[in-house]
Structures are given as C-alpha cells and as structure tokens.
Amino acid sequence: MKTIAFINMKGGVGKTTSVVEIATILAKEHRKKVLVIDLDPQTNCTFSFIKIEAWDKLKTNATIADVLGMNRGFSTRDKEYEIKDAVLKNVLGIVGLDLIPSHLELTFLDLELGGVAGREQILKKQLDKIKDDYEYVLIDCPPNLTLAPQNALVVSDYIITPVVPEIYPSIGLPLLINRVRSLKRSIPQCNVEFLGVIFTKVKSNTRIHTQQLDAIRKTSVELDVYTFQTIIPETVRISEAAANNKPAYLVNPNADGVESYKNLVKEILLKINENE
Ligand SMILES: Nc1ncnc2c1ncn2[C@@H]1O[C@H](COP(=O)(O)OP(=O)(O)OP(=O)(O)O)[C@@H](O)[C@H]1O
Ligand SMILES: [Mg+2]
Numbered sequence: 001m002k003t004i005a006f007i008n009m010k011g012g013v014g015k016t017t018s019v020v021e022i023a024t025i026l027a028k029e030h031r032k033k034v035l036v037i038d039l040d041p042q043t044n045c046t047f048s049f050i051k052i053e054a055w056d057k058l059k060t061n062a063t064i065a066d067v068l069g070m071n072r073g074f075s076t077r078d079k080e081y082e083i084k085d086a087v088l089k090n091v092l093g094i095v096g097l098d099l100i101p102s103h104l105e106l107t108f109l110d111l112e113l114g115g116v117a118g119r120e121q122i123l124k125k126q127l128d129k130i131k132d133d134y135e136y137v138l139i140d141c142p143p144n145l146t147l148a149p150q151n152a153l154v155v156s157d158y159i160i161t162p163v164v165p166e167i168y169p170s171i172g173l174p175l176l177i178n179r180v181r182s183l184k185r186s187i188p189q190c191n192v193e194f195l196g197v198i199f200t201k202v203k204s205n206t207r208i209h210t211q212q213l214d215a216i217r218k219t220s221v222e223l224d225v226y227t228f229q230t231i232i233p234e235t236v237r238i239s240e241a242a243a244n245n246k247p248a249y250l251v252n253p254n255a256d257g258v259e260s261y262k263n264l265v266k267e268i269l270l271k272i273n274e275n276e
Contacts, residue, residue, distance in 0.1 A: 005156040011143035014200030027097035038102035040142040065103035083126040123151035158195035165212035196226035
C-alpha cells in the first residue's frame with residue numbers, strides 16, 4: 001500500500017480536484033484498489049463522490065472525525081473506533097474506489113485533541129488495520145498544516161504538491177518544504193518524502209504562467225524536489241465537473257484536462273516504481 005498526501009498550504013490550487021481525478025483514473029483505467037480519505041472540513045472531495053443525502057446518514061458515526069477519535073457526543077472513549085465502519089465502498093459505482101468522508105467538525109480537531117498524547121499518529125494506527133485492502137491511499141488535505149494534515153504526513157509515503165504557476169505559490173514552495181522537513185524532525189515516526197510538484201490550472205498562453213512555471217522548476221531543482229513533466233491545463237471541463245460535484249473523468253474520459261490527468265497518473269506510477 002502506498003499512501004500519498006496532497007498538500008499545499010495555499011488554497012484553491014487543485015488539491016481536491018487532483019485527488020478526485022487521480023483516484024478515479026487509478027480505479028477505472030488501472031484497476032487499482034484505491035481509498036480516498038477526505039481530511040478537509042470543507043468536504044469538497046466527499047461531495048464529488050457522494051450526495052449530501054448519503055452523507056447526512058453517515059455524519060453521526062461514519063466519517064474521518066470518528067476515525068480520528070473526536071468525541072462528538074455519539075461515541076464512547078472506552079472503545080476504539082473501527083476505521084472500516086467509516087469506509088464507503090465502490091463510490092459512484094466505481095469498483096475498487098472507496099472513500100472515508102469528511103466532516104465539518106474536523107475544524108475543531110486541534111482544540112479537541114490538543115492534550116492527547118500521540119495525536120499525530122491516530123490515522124496511522126487506524127489505517128494499519130486496513131492496509132492490506134488497498135494499493136493506493138490518496139489523502140485530500142486542507143490548505144494548512146494543522147493536526148489533520150499532520151496525521152496525513154505521519155501515515156504517508158509521499159507528498160504531492162499541486163501548484164498554480166503564479167508568483168505567490170512559488171514563494172510558498174520553499175516554505176512548505178521547510179515546514180515539512182521540520183515536522184519530520186519533531187515526529188520521528190514520519191518518513192514522508194516529496195514525490196513531486198504538479199502544475200495545475202496552467203494557462204499555457206500567458207507569459208506569467210510560462211515564466212513562473214520555469215522559475216518554479218528551477219527552484220525545485222535547488223530544493224531537491226521533483227516536478228512532474230505533465231502539466232494540467234486550466235479548462236472548463238474540469239471546473240464544470242467540479243461545479244456539478246462529479247469527477248471530470250466520468251463526464252468525459254477523453255476531455256482535455258482529463259487526458260492530462262491520465263498522463264500524470266502514468267507518470268506518478270512510474271515515479272513510485274523508480275523509488276521502490
Ligand atoms: N485544471 C483546472 N481547470 C479549471 N478549473 C480548475 C482546475 N483545477 C481546479 N479547478 C477549479 O479551481 C477551484 C479550486 O480547486 P480545488 O478545490 O481542487 O483546490 P484545492 O487546492 O483543493 O482548494 P482548497 O485549498 O480550498 O481545498 C475549484 O473551483 C476547481 O473546480
Ligand atoms: Mg480542497
């Protein structure tokens with residue numbers, strides 16, 4: 001099982017979109033067994049795969065909040081939660097694609113678990129119980145490095161960082177890399193490595209994007225972080241699908257943007273293979 005956390009402290013860079021498309025492509029085109037974990041209280045990823053009515057039935061006792069041990073008045077502390085109770089199988093009818101949905105109350109995770117020993121390792125302990133069931137686990141993280149994403153880093157083999165090639169993200173990248181490295185020093189169980197940066201929402205016809213893309217590739221070399229060759233263009237196929245809470249792959253597996261994600265998935269699989 002390989003676990004990949006999608007992380008960038010900057011919001012709106014395509015973390016969720018990338019998790020949704022890559023997970024769908026891994027399951028549909030590569031027949032992989034995939035688990036998506038939505039760690040973002042914004043729940044965007046969750047609602048790309050299930051309807052709000054379905055989530056309503058699960059929200060009391062079958063979300064990532066339960067997995068992470070939040071006591072929301074429903075569970076008892078004396079019995080450990082079983083992660084399998086929060087796994088939704090074959091979402092959208094896609095064989096091999098499972099989901100652990102998120103919960104808005106995850107916003108309060110840091111407050112609630114502030115004093116709990118080993119609080120960064122709850123997800124690892126839980127995921128260990130089902131590690132034989134999956135080939136890939138993709139974790140959608142919120143745009144910060146609070147306790148939930150820290151749990152993701154502890155459990156992950158790799159980080160993928162989506163970046164929109166504008167000026168601010170290129171400044172943010174060194175910051176993110178340093179932050180992750182210092183987290184690794186403070187949590188010895190954390191062995192996560194950067195798999196690479198993916199360029200998302202790229203407007204290839206604008207000078208600022210092409211210039212920044214080159215600049216970020218250079219910075220990444222200096223920082224010893226790989227940048228994927230495949231770039232994801234900004235396209236209405238993807239924004240429309242997201243607006244309708246659907247993976248763009250399911251709307252049209254051959255649309256531009258989706259084709260780019262398919263190439264990216266091949267590149268990701270190759271890169272992971274090289275690392276093994
Ligand atoms: N390649 C693309 N082309 C067009 N629109 C895109 C593309 N990728 C993402 N978007 C749109 O950009 C917005 C932000 O994307 P997304 O939600 O994936 O970012 P995020 O990094 O997960 O944001 P957050 O930090 O808030 O979780 C969404 O409206 C999404 O539909
Ligand atoms: Mg998101």
